[in-house]
Amino acid sequence: MPKDYTFEDLKPGILLLAEPFLDEPVFHRTVILLCEHSSSxxxxxxxxxxxxxxxDSIREEKVMEEIPLYTGGPVDQTILQFIHRRPDLITGGQEISPGLFWAGDFEQAIEAIINQQIEFKDIKFFVGYSGWSAGQLEREVKSDSWMLEPATLDYVFDETPESLWRKVLYQKGGNYRILSTYPDDPTLN
Structure with a gap:
C-alpha cells in the first residue's frame, strides 16, 4: 500500500481515484465514492x-422532470441508488461523510424534486454500483490501482464530472498534481 495510506483509510466517505494507467476501461479515470467497507x-x-x-426512462411512473442518472459501476445495472446532502428533506439516509448521505426514503426524495424543494446540485441518482469482495479493494489499493482522498461536498456535488478526477488530484498537490496533468493517451504527445 502506498506509504501515505493505511487500511484504516478505507472507510465510507473516501474517494477512490483510478490511477492514470489503470488498464481497465470501465474505471478509466473514475472517481468512486466508497459507501460501505467491511471485512466481507x-x-x-x-x-x-x-x-x-x-x-423517467427507467421508472414506470412518469411524473418527474428530467432527473439525470449516473452509472454507479459495472455491477447490477438494475439497482437504483442515490446520494444527497439534504437530510432535512430526506429521512433514513446513512451519513457516510459530514453532510453527505447515502440512500434514504426514495419517495421523499422524488416528492422533494417534484415540489422543487431540492435541486440536482443536492442529489445524484445511480444505476449499478462498484463492488469488491473480501480483501479485493485492499489488494487493489496496495497495488496502486487507486489513490485515496476524503470526500467533500464540493467534490461530490459541485464539480463537473469531466473535471472531477483531475481536480481532486490537482488539489492533493505534490506528485499528484503532476499526475492530474497526464494526458488520457500519452502516445498522442
Missing part, C-alpha cells in the same frame, strides 16, 4: 460517469 465486501458509486438516460 466493499461498495461504492462512480461519481463521474453521467448517463444519457434520465430517471
Amino acid at each position: 465486501h466493499s461498495f461504492g458509486l462512480v461519481l463521474n460517469h453521467p448517463q444519457d438516460a434520465i430517471l
Whole structure:
C-alpha cells in the first residue's frame, strides 16, 4: 500500500481515484465514492460517469422532470441508488461523510424534486454500483490501482464530472498534481 495510506483509510466517505494507467476501461479515470467497507465486501458509486438516460426512462411512473442518472459501476445495472446532502428533506439516509448521505426514503426524495424543494446540485441518482469482495479493494489499493482522498461536498456535488478526477488530484498537490496533468493517451504527445 502506498506509504501515505493505511487500511484504516478505507472507510465510507473516501474517494477512490483510478490511477492514470489503470488498464481497465470501465474505471478509466473514475472517481468512486466508497459507501460501505467491511471485512466481507466493499461498495461504492462512480461519481463521474453521467448517463444519457434520465430517471423517467427507467421508472414506470412518469411524473418527474428530467432527473439525470449516473452509472454507479459495472455491477447490477438494475439497482437504483442515490446520494444527497439534504437530510432535512430526506429521512433514513446513512451519513457516510459530514453532510453527505447515502440512500434514504426514495419517495421523499422524488416528492422533494417534484415540489422543487431540492435541486440536482443536492442529489445524484445511480444505476449499478462498484463492488469488491473480501480483501479485493485492499489488494487493489496496495497495488496502486487507486489513490485515496476524503470526500467533500464540493467534490461530490459541485464539480463537473469531466473535471472531477483531475481536480481532486490537482488539489492533493505534490506528485499528484503532476499526475492530474497526464494526458488520457500519452502516445498522442
